[in-house]
Amino acid sequence: MPQLEIPPSPPGSPPPGLDIKLGQFETLRKQGVHFNSKLAASSALKNPSLLPRLLTAAGLDEGLQYANTMANGTSMPTKYPDHAYTESLDAAQEQLTSHGVKEKEARARQFVPAAQ
Structure with a gap:
């Protein structure tokens, strides 16, 4: 209460x-x-660069801007799983892209023109 x-x-x-x-x-x-x-x-x-400077002047970590005072489980999490961050997403997208390029190359090598 x-x-x-x-x-x-x-x-x-x-x-x-x-x-x-x-x-x-x-x-x-x-x-x-x-x-x-x-x-x-x-x-x-x-000015978009103002917030980091204000946080530094106040002695706060940049990650604390997303923190909350509510009990755990009652609000949005402040730490997400590793697969939700940009680096992991970029790596997954790069893997899918390179896999797609390899498939295209494989299909190009299998192409045989019709004989006349």
Whole structure:
């Protein structure tokens, strides 16, 4: 059963500039500017190489972006069987392609033109 109660405030006082930052966000919210929509409209976040850099800056492994907090068996797996990864799929496709080429070569050698 999840705990839905709000925890008590941490001991001590907040960092000095925190009230100012929160006040700025509150002022922007009253003006109709929402932080998430402003982030979504940012062209910097459309850079595909940004996510790996952010994960590195946060000290996270790139594989953790697919991890979840749910119990095992209740969601998508974070580790798939070996045959589901690109390397194995590429090798299987290459094997099928080379097998198809060998069959074509064998059929070409067996071809005998009609005698006149």
